[in-house]
Amino acid sequence: MTRRIAVLMGGLSAEREVSLVTGRAVLEALHARGHDAFGIDVGADLCERLRKEAPTICFNALHGRWGEDGTVQGMLEILRIPYTHSGVLASALGMHKPTARRLFVEAGLPVADGMVVRRDKLTSGDPMPRPYVVKPINEGSSVGVRLVFQGDNFDPAADLAGLGAEVLIERYIPGREVHVAVMGERALGAVEIRPKGRFYDYEAKYTEGRADHLMPAPLPAEDYQEALRLALAAHRALGCRGVSRTDLRYDDTGTRARFYVLEVNTQPGMTPLSLVPEIAAYHGISFGELVEWMLEDAGCDR
Incomplete structure (x- = not known):
């Protein structure tokens, strides 16, 4: 048919x-x-x-x-x-950042120190030493994300307007931005993103020339494999299926490099600047083939 x-x-x-x-x-x-x-x-x-x-x-x-x-x-x-x-539960878990964090911790995956705080409480002072990151509880594509560094003029009432009653605060992890595509039960590969602004924000993700894409991510071989392992483990921790993308921070500023899992995107973008198609193409999977695989995967168990 x-x-x-x-x-x-x-x-x-x-x-x-x-x-x-x-x-x-x-x-x-x-x-x-x-x-x-x-x-x-x-x-x-x-x-x-x-x-x-x-x-x-x-x-x-x-x-x-x-x-x-x-x-x-x-x-x-x-x-x-x-x-x-992904299905109903994995989609809901992945979108709600505090819940996803708890599942990552239970699975033994490294995450940044963090806490959920009421937005109005931020007017009383910093919830943790700067620098830190403020994130909406349930948005994607870095919508509403704020980085707060020493010396920043941070006004929670104005800067976080519209983010909801609660926000997620995480310790800022220095280092590099690494993203891994997972396709079914296979971690395809990792790309490093070097934004030309302060971080890989909404504009950098969807505006040509705002970030450099390094494919494959220029990591030591064992660290590259660790990025793939963490992404597949995070995909499984949420119960994802089909294609996902895991966002990692790679802190290589100290004596020992370390990864931190930031989040899993259960429906990563498929735009000309999106990372999953780029990673797939590097491994010989065309955009059309990727789309067809996703449809076949969607119908195979239903």
Whole structure:
């Protein structure tokens, strides 16, 4: 039977524009390979659209809240439509940073010292010695992330407006930014990102020329393999399936280099600047082949 593929994109999150780029790239790849595929710009009428269009499978190209946090996944489960990437529970766990941290610790993975604090309490002073990182509890693509260094004029009321009642505070880890793609039960490879600004923020991720990509990551051989091991272990700790991307910090500023797991992205981007397609291409997997594999993986156990 010919599959009718719905590509879910856009959505209601802060990452809407990035999701549209991902979705269009996926649609183009599917059409080029002869698939019956169409896009849905996701809104509050998604359930009705899916019932009307009756796809046999969904490629979930949504990013951020309501698309990456188990919400859409739950709807698709109820409608019994197979979909790409992780299921309801793994998606929810991966999106909620404090819960993901706890699972990483339980799995024996290294994480930065951190705590959840009420945003209004930050006006009373620093919750830990500077430098530290402030993160929203449940956003992706570095949306809302703030780095607080010595001498910074940090105003929590203004700088963190709109981040919710609670935020995650983590000790800033010096060193290098390493990202690993996992495809099924295989850690594909690692890329190092060298942003040209203070850190690999939203603009650096999605603006040409704002960061250098070093593929493969120029690490000692044993450390490269350790990055792959940590990423696969983090993928498993959350119960992910399909493709994921694990973000690591590699602190090589002291006498002994060490990795820290930052987070797992259960629905990594598929834009021209995205890291998973770049890593896959280095290992001989074209964008179209990657997209097709994700669809096959989505339908194989359902």
